[in-house]
Amino acid sequence: MTIIVDQPPFENGNEEQIQKKREELELVLDGGFSIPHANSFGHNFRDYDVESERQKGVEDFYRVNHINQTVDFVTKMRQEYKKLDKAEMSIWECCELLNEVVDESDPDLDEPQIEHLLQTAEAIRKDYPNQDWLHLTALIHDLGKVLLLPSFGELPQWAVVGDTFPVGCAFDKSIVHNKYFLESPDYTNPTYNSKYGIYSEGCGLDNVMMSWGHDDYMYLVSKENGTTLPSAGLFIIRYHSFYALHRSGAYKHLMNEEDVENLKWLKIFNKYDLYSKSKVRVDVEKVKPYYESLINKYFPEKLRW
Numbered sequence: 001m002t003i004i005v006d007q008p009p010f011e012n013g014n015e016e017q018i019q020k021k022r023e024e025l026e027l028v029l030d031g032g033f034s035i036p037h038a039n040s041f042g043h044n045f046r047d048y049d050v051e052s053e054r055q056k057g058v059e060d061f062y063r064v065n066h067i068n069q070t071v072d073f074v075t076k077m078r079q080e081y082k083k084l085d086k087a088e089m090s091i092w093e094c095c096e097l098l099n100e101v102v103d104e105s106d107p108d109l110d111e112p113q114i115e116h117l118l119q120t121a122e123a124i125r126k127d128y129p130n131q132d133w134l135h136l137t138a139l140i141h142d143l144g145k146v147l148l149l150p151s152f153g154e155l156p157q158w159a160v161v162g163d164t165f166p167v168g169c170a171f172d173k174s175i176v177h178n179k180y181f182l183e184s185p186d187y188t189n190p191t192y193n194s195k196y197g198i199y200s201e202g203c204g205l206d207n208v209m210m211s212w213g214h215d216d217y218m219y220l221v222s223k224e225n226g227t228t229l230p231s232a233g234l235f236i237i238r239y240h241s242f243y244a245l246h247r248s249g250a251y252k253h254l255m256n257e258e259d260v261e262n263l264k265w266l267k268i269f270n271k272y273d274l275y276s277k278s279k280v281r282v283d284v285e286k287v288k289p290y291y292e293s294l295i296n297k298y299f300p301e302k303l304r305w
């Protein structure tokens with residue numbers, strides 16, 4: 001099997017990077033999932049510096065995202081969406097709605113989102129056959145992207161997709177296209193721009209406000225509708241776009257013990273979220289009965305959105 005390394009290769013990395021790379025490879029190989037050579041555009045995955053038309057769009061996306069995702073904005077969004085008064089529907093109905101949605105922040109994928117959900121879920125199911133909660137988590141992790149649709153408020157892309165990060169404390173350098181934070185009003189606000197900002201050491205990610213988007217929304221919907229998914233599943237849903245944490249190891253000072261445990265599962269999940277993106281279609285009708293059975297196990301029939 002050929003493995004493409006999208007981070008510094010072994011020889012050039014320092015001890016820490018080498019160790020990290022080893023762990024990553026072990027995780028992938030353990031499960032038997034083979035990493036594709038390149039994304040659908042023939043580039044390395046998550047290469048935000050490659051020269052291409054798509055990348056220009058992605059960079060522009062992050063400029064607007066970083067300027068507008070402020071403490072004020074997140075507070076307003078949380079208030080609005082906790083009403084859960086936008087729709088009533090089942091999980092599967094929501095999967096079907098995602099047929100319409102294309103994510104402009106994603107340098108690796110321009111397929112409809114339902115393909116991505118099923119590709120991720122099927123890949124993780126193959127390698128972790130006994131963790132049914134993980135299969136369902138994969139299926140639903142991006143459902144929050146319905147926020148882009150008219151009946152869910154038709155939020156702009158910058159308020160729905162892309163990597164997420166904490167607001168209310170200093171923005172970490174590892175966040176993609178971080179130079180655009182210089183234009184954020186929170187960047188110069190002394191209450192928000194120190195290492196801890198409005199938080200304290202080990203306060204737990206649960207108490208941290210993340211930039212608003214599909215992750216936090218789907219977490220809210222799952223929780224408020226009484227899902228029985230384990231806490232690792234909810235953690236994956238809520239922080240799967242938080243690459244500064246799960247890829248770069250930033251913001252660890254805000255985590256508590258439960259976060260540390262859950263992060264292990266998030267790191268496993270991330271390989272499948274990222275590397276299962278391909279042009280190979282999943283036969284929806286064939287796998288639907290299996291996922292319907294998981295939905296019945298972990299969710300009520302209709303949810304408030």
Ligand SMILES: O[C@H]1[C@H](O)[C@@H](O)[C@H](O)[C@@H](O)[C@H]1O
Nearest residue numbers: 103105106107162163240241
């Ligand atoms: O679903 C999204 C997405 O496709 C993005 O491009 C990425 O930045 C996020 O981290 C992810 O959760």
Ligand SMILES: [Fe+2]
Nearest residue numbers: 141142240241
């Ligand atoms: Fe996502």
Ligand SMILES: [Fe+2]
Nearest residue numbers: 116141142273
């Ligand atoms: Fe995803």
